Amino acid sequence: MNRHVNMLEAKTNLSRLVEAVESGAESEIIIARNGKPAARLVPIEAKARRPVRLGLANGKYPVMTQEEFDADNEEIWREFNEKSLFPDNTK
DSSP: OOEEEEHHHHHHTHHHHHHHHHHTSOSOEEEEETTEEEEEEOOOOOOOOOOOOTTTTTTTSOOOOHHHHHHHHHHHHHHHHTSOSSOOTTO
């Protein structure tokens, strides 16, 4: 049978009530206001986490060589240093 507590008891003993539900000592606790059930205190069930799959993209993208990787870096460097990002159009 579920435990029933009134609002004053719930306010006074909230930490203990949560601990009882978390530990499994109580499956749920009904909190009543003016003798009528108003809320239910129940534990949150942990969601099962999907395991991380390593190598998920393996074979889906071409492998870059060091030269290809560095070429992109050089192009970016030129864009920032040899060209004007904000040309002066006032002339």
